[in-house]
Amino acid sequence: MNRRTLEETIFKLLMMISVCIVIGSLVIIFGLVIINGASSISIEMITQTPTPGNALGGGILNAIIGSLLLALPATGLACFIGIGIALYLQKEFTPVWFSNFIRFTLDVLWGVPSIVYGIFCLMIMIYLGMGSSLLVGIIALTLLEIPIITRYMDESIKLVPIGLKESSYSLGSTKFETAVRVVRKQAFPGILAGILLGLGRGIGDAASILFTAGFSNRIPGSLFDSTSALPTMIYNLYSLPSGQPKAYAAAFILLMIVLIISILSRILAKRFTKHVIR
Amino acid sequence: MKKSSINQIETKHLNVEFHNHPVIKDINIEIPAKQLTAIIGPSGCGKTTLLKSFNRLLEIQDDVKITGQIVVDGINIMSAGHNVPDIRKKMGLISQKPYPLPMSIFENVAYGLRIHHDKNAKELAENVQHCLQEVGLWNEVKDRLHDPASRLSVGQQQRLCLARAIAVQPEVLLCDEPTSALDPIAAQQIEKLLLKLKKDYTVILVTHTLRQAKRVADYVIFLYFGMVIEQGPADEFFNNPKNPETKAYLSGEIS
Numbered sequence: 001m002n003r004r005t006l007e008e009t010i011f012k013l014l015m016m017i018s019v020c021i022v023i024g025s026l027v028i029i030f031g032l033v034i035i036n037g038a039s040s041i042s043i044e045m046i047t048q049t050p051t052p053g054n055a056l057g058g059g060i061l062n063a064i065i066g067s068l069l070l071a072l073p074a075t076g077l078a079c080f081i082g083i084g085i086a087l088y089l090q091k092e093f094t095p096v097w098f099s100n101f102i103r104f105t106l107d108v109l110w111g112v113p114s115i116v117y118g119i120f121c122l123m124i125m126i127y128l129g130m131g132s133s134l135l136v137g138i139i140a141l142t143l144l145e146i147p148i149i150t151r152y153m154d155e156s157i158k159l160v161p162i163g164l165k166e167s168s169y170s171l172g173s174t175k176f177e178t179a180v181r182v183v184r185k186q187a188f189p190g191i192l193a194g195i196l197l198g199l200g201r202g203i204g205d206a207a208s209i210l211f212t213a214g215f216s217n218r219i220p221g222s223l224f225d226s227t228s229a230l231p232t233m234i235y236n237l238y239s240l241p242s243g244q245p246k247a248y249a250a251a252f253i254l255l256m257i258v259l260i261i262s263i264l265s266r267i268l269a270k271r272f273t274k275h276v277i278r
Numbered sequence: 279m280k281k282s283s284i285n286q287i288e289t290k291h292l293n294v295e296f297h298n299h300p301v302i303k304d305i306n307i308e309i310p311a312k313q314l315t316a317i318i319g320p321s322g323c324g325k326t327t328l329l330k331s332f333n334r335l336l337e338i339q340d341d342v343k344i345t346g347q348i349v350v351d352g353i354n355i356m357s358a359g360h361n362v363p364d365i366r367k368k369m370g371l372i373s374q375k376p377y378p379l380p381m382s383i384f385e386n387v388a389y390g391l392r393i394h395h396d397k398n399a400k401e402l403a404e405n406v407q408h409c410l411q412e413v414g415l416w417n418e419v420k421d422r423l424h425d426p427a428s429r430l431s432v433g434q435q436q437r438l439c440l441a442r443a444i445a446v447q448p449e450v451l452l453c454d455e456p457t458s459a460l461d462p463i464a465a466q467q468i469e470k471l472l473l474k475l476k477k478d479y480t481v482i483l484v485t486h487t488l489r490q491a492k493r494v495a496d497y498v499i500f501l502y503f504g505m506v507i508e509q510g511p512a513d514e515f516f517n518n519p520k521n522p523e524t525k526a527y528l529s530g531e532i533s
Contacts, residue, residue, distance in 0.1 A: 092338055163377040166335055167439070171390040171446055172367025181389070185380040275380040275426045 033255060037248030045249055050217045055236070056243055060250050063233035065219050067257070069134060070229050071203035074141035078149045078198055081142075083191070086153035087179050092165075103154065110147040115207035117144050122211045135223040137213030144208050145198035152197060156190020157183055164277060186276055192269050200258055206231035230254040286311035286450060286480040287332055292346035294327055294336065301327045303504040305346075309497070311449075314472060314481040316495035316512070318488065320533050324504040325484040326374075329452050332482070333369040334362050351449070367394065369450040370443025370479075375459050376435035378427035379442075383419050386427045386438055390446035409441040413471055433464025440471060450480045457490065469494055488528065492516055500524050502532075 001009075044059045051057030085106075089099040121140040130136060160183050168178040184191070206229075214226030215236065228236075230250055237247035287309040294302035301324045309315045317325045330336050331344060334355065347354045355365050367390075379386050387406040391397055397405065406423075410416040415437045419430070427438060436456060443451060453472065457465035472481050473494055485491050491498060491512075498515040500508045500523075508515065508524045519525050526532045 091340060096340060161377065162338075163373050163375060164379070165338065166330075166371060166373065167377045167379060167442075168389075169335060169338065169363075170333060170366055170369065170371035170452075171393070171442065172363045173390075173393050174363050177393055181393075182379055275382065275428065277378060277380050277428050 030255065033248050033252045037245055037250075037252045040245040040249035041252060045246075046253065049219060052217060055240055056246060060228075060230070060233055060246075060253070062217060062219050063228040063230045063250065064253060064257070066134075066213070066216075066227035067203055067229040067231075067254070069220060069227065070137045070141055070209060070213060071199060074138045074145055074202050075149075075195060075199040077138070077142045078145035078202075079195055082146055082150035082153055082194070082198075083184075085146075085150045086157055087183075089154050090157060090179070090183075092175050092179075103151070106147045106151050106154075109143075110151065113207065114144050114205045115210075118208040118211050121208070125212065130224075132212055132214030132226045133224045134213060134220045134227045137209045137227065137229070138223075140208040140212045141202045141205065144205060145202045148201055149194045149198040152194025153187070153191045156187040156194070159190065160186045161277075185272075189269060189273050189276065192265060192272075196262055196265055199261060203258060203261075204231055204254065206235055210235075230257075284311055285309060286350065287482075288347075288349040289331075290347040290349065292328075292331065292348060293344070294324070294331060295343040296327075296339075297341050298343075301504050302331070305504075305506050307499055307506055307509055309480065309482060309499075311480050312476060312478070313496040314476045314483060314494055315497040315499065316491040317482065317484045317499045317501060318486070318491050318527075319501035320527070321486060323501045325486075325501055326454050328501065329454055329482060329484050330371075332450070332452060333366045333371065335366070335371065337362070367446055368448050369452050370440075370446070370448040372436065372439055372443060372451065372453040372456040374455045376432060376439045378430070378435050378438055381427060382424045383427050383430065383438065384423040387442050387445050390442060394446055405445060409445045410438075412444060412475075413437040413441040414467065415441060431464070433460050433467065436460060436464065436468055437471070440468070440475075444475070444479070448479065450482065451475060453481065453483045455484055455486060458486070500527065502527070 046059060046064060047061060048059035049062045050060065085102070088094055089102055091099065094102075117140050121136050121143070125132070125136050164182060164186060165178055168182040173181070209229055210232055213229055213232070215228050215232060216226040217228070218225075220227040230253065234247045234250045234254070237243040237250060285308045289305050289307050292302060292305040293300065305328065317328060319325055327336065332348060332350070336342050336344060344356065346356070348356050350365070350368065379389055381389065384406055387409050388402055391402055391405055407416060410419065415434060418434060427435065430438060436459075440451075451472075456472075457468050460468065469490065472483065475481060476496075483491075483494065495512040498509065498512050499506060500515070502523055508519060508521045515524070516528065519528060523532070
């Protein structure tokens with residue numbers, strides 16, 4: 001075997017190992033969660049709230065609903081704010097030096113640990129004299145998701161070919177019409193990927209909602225009620241003696257929710273991406 | 279100046295710089311109305327830049343400096359206070375590679391109509407059909423108007439772009455090497471269409487193939503290193519060029 005084929009073989013091997021590590025971790029995570037949680041997974045888990053006075057009794061419906069009520073509105077808000085920023089960052093609207101500065105700040109925000117968003121919101125919450133609530137939790141998650149969603153949208157919008165924009169401008173459309181009617185449609189797959197990533201991060205994050213959303217055994221009745229969420233629930237259950245199987249069961253449910261959301265949005269995306277120009 | 283001047287577009291001392299590098303140098307040209315004007319010259323001589331300055335499309339790029347006048351229908355479009363989308367609406371652009379919008383075939387043609395006119399569904403459908411017939415695409419697509427435009431062949435896409443352009447009733451068609459990405463048959467269809475359309479529109483065709491310019495042009499502008507070397511009616515230009523550089527280009531000595 002000569003040197004070049006050897007090089008090739010070693011590289012192939014390295015790539016295979018990397019892929020195995022990733023797929024292996026996924027399989028092990030799922031396996032562990034299922035094996036350890038199997039004894040506790042039951043229909044009661046998703047239909048009942050915890051039994052009062054007994055943290056291990058009943059189900060975790062409050063946390064499932066809580067997680068969805070936290071993450072879905074937060075993702076919606078972050079999208080709304082993010083699409084605005086992402087469009088503003090394009091060179092038709094903003095000088096390049098300034099948009100690069102905004103991109104840099106977004107990248108820094110992306111790297112900020114979620115516990116920092118948590119204590120930041122906690123500080124504001126105390127200042128305003130509010131208690132931990134669904135509302136503050138949503139705000140913390142929104143802040144956490146904005147940089148992720150915005151940067152993803154920004155990158156996919158930047159990739160829209162200039163020829164396509166020129167076509168739209170040549171028909172006499174304004175920048176706004178071009179952005180909303182043409183660029184958004186073309187960039188949709190990337191935008192959706194960003195939204196999914198943001199949602200995934202938001203629904204799985206514990207640190208930012210630990211203090212802000214609080215903990216409650218009941219399903220929140222209003223924006224100002226405290227609420228449990230799956231990540232904080234897992235944390236709490238895991239720290240209880242003999243709470244581990246139930247914690248794994250909760251983790252399994254969280255994984256399933258993420259899986260269902262990604263599959264649904266992929267199906268949805270097919271409908272919206274058939275017009276994309278390649 | 280009267281609106282019905284014979285020259286559709288005139289430029290006066292037009293200069294364009296990208297990143298402080300001059301691309302178009304002191305250009306003074308006159309483009310006659312309702313004729314087919316070919317802008318020829320070797321690659322990189324500024325043909326496309328000149329074309330895209332006519333509808334102020336250069337401005338969407340970074341670090342461009344444009345000075346001088348571009349007079350369209352007797353009005354200097356470079357002066358302040360013009361609504362740029364209105365200027366662009368007057369000039370349809372056909373680019374080198376067709377870029378259909380990310381929508382259905384029908385919506386591609388309807389797009390311009392929707393943003394400029396308040397038409398009801400019936401008028402819209404009639405207009406779209408008319409434009410598609412004009413470019414000879416109607417019979418090929420009438421059964422799949424709501425399919426994505428990206429499923430058409432490149433030649434069909436280019437004709438769709440033409441239909442889309444004429445839907446907003448421009449006065450000028452700016453064509454940037456519209457046949458260079460097409461197979462010979464599709465290219466011939468586009469050429470024929472341009473010849474037909476010049477009755478109603480002022481057609482400006484950027485091309486790097488001399489033979490194409492000879493086949494279709496009424497008026498020729500020869501650009502070389504960002505400067506106009508020679509311009510004039512096609513007969514005169516091809517049969518009796520005055521400038522030595524034009525002669526050299528026509529005989530294939532420079533390219």
